[in-house]
Amino acid sequence: MKPIITASACASESAGPRPPVLLDVRWRLGGPHGRADYEAGHLPGAVFVDLDQDLASPAGDGGRHPLPDPEVFGAAMRRAGVGQDTPVVVYDGGQGWAAARAWWLLRWAGHRDVRVLDGGLAAWTGDLSTDVPHPAEGDFRPKPGALPTLDADSAAAFARSGLLLDARAAERYRGDVEPIDRVGGHIPGAVSAPTDENTGPDGRYLPAEQLAARFAGLGAEAGAEGVGVYCGSGVSGAHQVLALEIAGLTGILYPGSWSEWSADPSRPVATGPEPQ
CATH class of the missing domain: 3.40.250.10 (Rhodanese-like domain)
Known part of the structure; x- marks a missing residue:
């Protein structure tokens, strides 16, 4: 499976019988997280994920964005509706860094069906929504180590x-x-x-x-x-x-x-x- 998906393919899958969970991971290096941007408009059905809170542990000896505690990460993903076998599409504002971080973490934690929206929100030509969804809790349980890392x-x-x-x-x-x-x-x-x-x-x-x-x-x-x-x-x-x-x-x-x-x-x- 390719690790990226086009905006048109994402729209098609979202309207199909097995829609992906959409995660909005907008984030600004050195600035506030993208919650305000998310609330101003996001892909319909997308759930906001905070990179600093959900995709990293607090800064410390392990760097500015250490790997998150698997339990904290897993809980955030389940709240967003991520299941063991549900497809996931992640996107950010277009730079691609934050979306790739979410993609990599899910892969590292054992999820097998996750892709990045190529070009991010800037590539999306459909309508945006200001509705904040409340998805049913997913059943994803991280199993860290599915991707190798370096120290x-x-x-x-x-x-x-x-x-x-x-x-x-x-x-x-x-x-x-x-x-x-x-x-x-x-x-x-x-x-x-x-x-x-x-x-x-x-x-x-x-x-x-x-x-x-x-x-x-x-x-x-x-x-x-x-x-x-x-x-x-x-x-x-x-x-x-x-x-x-x-x-x-x-x-x-x-x-x-x-x-x-x-x-x-x-x-x-x-x-x-x-x-x-």
Whole structure:
């Protein structure tokens, strides 16, 4: 199953006999969550999910968006109507990061039928609703570990002996600026691969063959054990993992990402445009 769905296909499935659960995951980096945007208009039947509250644990030693407690995450998904076997479509405002985080978490927690609305709300041409639905409680029970993850040590190992992609903007990778975390730069050996190069001007993912060519140019090899991915706090990195899946590759997320790595002064930091 493809990890993305077009707006037209989503509309068709929503009107069909087995409609997907729709999750609105609008979120703004460094700003308030998207509840106000949701209340102003959302896909009919969509339930709002708060990235900071439902899709992450409180910031701490594990970074700014550590993996959520499975019980907390599971309860949020059940309140939204997610069942073990119900199809799920997640969307955000169009950047795709928050929706990809929800997609990755559901996959990591064992859900097998979840897709991202390609292009997000901006791609939707149908009517919007201000009605807040109250779906019947779902029966989804997370089983964490269905997707592999990296910790700081295994991310460092990937950078040395495999391929570790840094999904942040190039200027943060180089260490020119660091607006959020303790120090700028990157994990030594990591390759710069900004997430915004996965999509076109309309915010939709590039075709699979273009993504495959992009990642091949960065050093990804078909059939390899996987490509490590990190970002600032495990949000935009999920977008990179999804892009890798579209390209036919396996991405392995480091959830703690730079916010965890850089918080430890004992860990090395590289700066400049080159991996080392």
